[in-house]
Amino acid sequence: MDHPASPLPAMSVEQRYRLLVEAVTDYAIYLLDATGHVSSWNAGAQRFKGYAEGEILGSHFSRFYVDEDRQNGLPARTLDTAAREGRFEGEGWRQRKDGTRFWAHVVVDSIRDAQGQLLGFAKVTRDLTERRETQQALERARESLLQAQKVEAIGQLTGGVAHDFNNLLMVIVSSMELIRRRTGDDARLQSLVSTALSAARRGASLTQRMLAFARRQELNPVTVDALALVLGMRELLRQSLGPSVRLQLPTGQAPLHVQVDESQLELALLNLAVNARDAMPDGGSLTISVQPSVIKPLPGAASQPLPAGAYVCISLRDTGQGMDEATLARATEPFFTTKGPGKGTGLGLSMIEGLALQLGGRFVLRSQPGVGTTAELWLPAASAASALPKAGAEQVTPTGQGLQILVVDDDELVLSSALAMLEELGHRALGAASASEALQLLRSEPGVQLLLTDHAMPQVTGAELIAIARREFPALPAILASGFAELAIGQSPVTAHRLVKPFGLETLETAIARAMMPNPHP
CATH class of the missing domain: 3.40.50.2300 (Response regulator)
Incomplete structure (x- = not known):
């Protein structure tokens, strides 16, 4: 036998309203007097703002706003809008009792008596922090996807152009060398041919940068000691940096082996050093370090910037002008450069990033205006047992007969x-x-x-x-x-x-x- 539900005890309208408001925990619902002071407080407000009713009643509602909004007069404008138009609605940062921030959706309605006299305001606040973070993560993912698609498209185009350009350079180099063999002792012609060959080699260097960006350059990976490689570049780096830049190199560390194309890595480090020099026109210091590091799996993460494993991080930190956020965001884009016409191709950092990715690593840039820039080249560590002693230059004798x-x-x-x-x-x-x-x-x-x-x-x-x-x-x-x-x-x-x-x-x-x-x- 069904029993009828027990009726609610007799309550006034005010009691029923209060019971309803107190039952809501997902929204902060409270009343303000005409001057903006809190006159009621529900359980939802206490739950995500952190204040108990006894410690907040009579306080001005502006205490929930962050400092910059209070200084800009946002609380007063909120009440003015609600009083003038009947309602204010907006989103922004608010502050909890413990000082942490949350993203809030706020609605403020004016309350008036029968004669239209302003009695106060009803304020409803909802915590949208989680939803906002989810939306931002989705936007970042979309932006990353679009950027990846753009870079992939440019990479395919660049790789194709570089391949065709290499073929043209092949024809030029071979033709110039054949011409040089037939110019005899004509110094003028020899000089012209040498100039043409030098230009062709510069073109070949440019195609290597383009192909490195596209991750399609020819690599000859061998196991090398990254620390020894950096130290072996000491004189080359000092000559490239000049007397106004103080170079600090790592010392006293055990060998740190990586599997890389040695010449490409040297070119990448020299490129980064020259960039650091250009960022310090009045002088400064460049600190290079080589450190082992272990990347651990991120619990619950579908992906992470680098796969878990052992790595060697080669870091170059300068004290130069640094980059703002907008420049830093575009620093590795192909053909983007802050240097003047004829002083940079905009492929240097793209080449380094392409090299790192092709070797299974990652290139990381950090920078702050007026402080400097840190460039990190993360490369997978190699087993020391796989390192073979370098042999002397291979002596290859021409066949001596026509084939x-x-x-x-x-x-x-x-x-x-x-x-x-x-x-x-x-x-x-x-x-x-x-x-x-x-x-x-x-x-x-x-x-x-x-x-x-x-x-x-x-x-x-x-x-x-x-x-x-x-x-x-x-x-x-x-x-x-x-x-x-x-x-x-x-x-x-x-x-x-x-x-x-x-x-x-x-x-x-x-x-x-x-x-x-x-x-x-x-």
């Missing part, structure tokens, strides 16, 4: 230049513009002794061509030429010597001699 070499490149100009270079070195060269044409020549020309192929070709890449050719000709030596690392580090599907574009006669001759050694080791 029959098959050259494969889909770029007609590059192919023509490579053929001319091989003929200049005394070899017999055959040319093919595609993998299919190359395979036909290999089958019809049994005398081919070496395969030299570009990697980035349509349909069938150079690496795939070598793999196919090796099925029919297992002992065929091969050289894989590339302007950038289309193949992941250490994951080449074929055994072949690597030749980085643009290359000159001497580099080509050395590569051929190395490939033709009895027991070649690419």
